[in-house]
Amino acid sequence: MVRAPAPSPCCEKMGMKKGPWTHEEDEILISHIQQYGHANWRALPKQAGLLRCGKSCRLRWFNYLRPDIKRGNFSREEEETILNLHKLLGNRWSAIASSLPGRTDNEIKNFWHSHLKKRSRTYFRLDDYDQQKHFSSKSTFPVPGLIHEPPSSSNPAVPIPNNDGSKTSIEDIDFWYNLFMKAGEAPKSSTA
DNA sequence: AACGCAAGCAACCGCCTCATC
DNA sequence: TGATGAGGCGGTTGCTTGCGT
Structure with a gap:
């Protein structure tokens, strides 16, 4: 489950414990946070x-013990949201997680790597995905495909075929773009 | 039943950002 | 204005588990 403990500058020298959390440790952490909060980690x-x-x-606490954590399978809607937001935001898992109440960035990241990554390559254009790999959250990312190449009379937006034969249009992606613009989460422009 | 392999996932690591001094 | 420390984030690891042979 958890990798073997390895020396860490932060924990090792303090004699801190590493590895999987025990039920007792969980209980202690939960009760302490409920009582005093977590102002200073x-x-x-x-x-x-x-x-x-x-x-x-x-x-x-954030990935497992929070009371508002939603566990279990991702719904179809959640999957679609992740796919669309990842297309728009890249690997900004925390930003994506903020749009999915009860889901953590770690959980979404894991889900992406184990399930959606494969789907994404057919859901969206393969080259878009490969291009995104070169842009981390810390760098400006080009709003992929349809966004950074806005439709024009000479370059109309072409709906992207999905697995089920439906189409993902520019309107769909615009929806999420606008959502984040309104939320103050506008993606950085690659030309900014 | 035993073994090997791949997927899933909890947790760690290291870097980055931001606040404070 | 630079140094420092704490929090936050994404990348990565490696153990567990389920499935196929």
């Missing part, structure tokens, strides 16, 4: 009596 493990580093506590 670095101080939290010490205050709570956990032999974990703050980062580990934060990750465990």
